[in-house]
Amino acid sequence: MGNSFEKFRKNDVYLIVILIVIGIAGLILMQAVKKQGGTVVVKVDGKVYKELKLSENQTVEIVNDKGNKNILEIKDGKVDMTYADCNNQVCVNHKKIMYNGETIICMPNDVIVEIHSDDDSNVDAVAR
């Protein structure tokens, strides 16, 4: 009876505050450990396709097994997906990346672009 609008309960408020604090703390933490990456790792179908230097300006064409194409541009230490023949264009609309740990993902073409610090990429090279 008379249950028109259920009010926020105390526990709801605690929950919301805790989640927002966790999120903001995560953002601050990530900002603190952020450092300029050294290597751009391109993975296609889960495997390393190419490793590029972030410091060298270049344009790279990425073609996967099915013949789908992406074009990646590295310019002034920033990485941008400038072209993709995928259906959602999420990767093309993604902002430019430059920091360690940042990624651009093209899900339809199974292309991942990751920025690694130079130390990480050595590990990758060994693992490969």
Add this chain to the structure above:
Amino acid sequence: MKKVALYGMYVTLAFVFSYIEHVIMPVNGIPGIKLGLANVVVVTALYIHGVRTGMFVNIVRIILAGLLFGNLFGIIYSMAGGMTSFIVMVIMKKTDRFSIKGVSVTGGVMHNIAQIAVAAVMLKTKAVFSYLPVLIIAGTIMGVLVGVISSFVVPAVKKYENI
């Protein structure tokens, strides 16, 4: 017979919301991570008709939306997010310590966390976890919105069905 019409209505509504979400850009370029508007319908079904109906609406919506404007990957993502979020919401509701808003906030956040986890496995990269803070905040805000809308919709639908 009335039940069939009701289920149809819920699924249709959830489907329309899914479509709207499909048109809006996914957050941060990770496909599959959507705003969760369709959750209003799922939450409403859960609160009015219980776990079974809520689950039914959830599953049918995900499969329909996936078949019509997604692909298999999309369905896997949506299923992971939708199922995890639903199960956690059922548990939260059972505790009876939270209102519909607290329940839907948990659902929104769990939805995003589950999808990140699936993305990490499928893309074989842990780099996607860097999206987590943003997605926790986004999931919380969206969950509040869904909860507030649902808290109006639930009594309205209940009233309508009693007539």
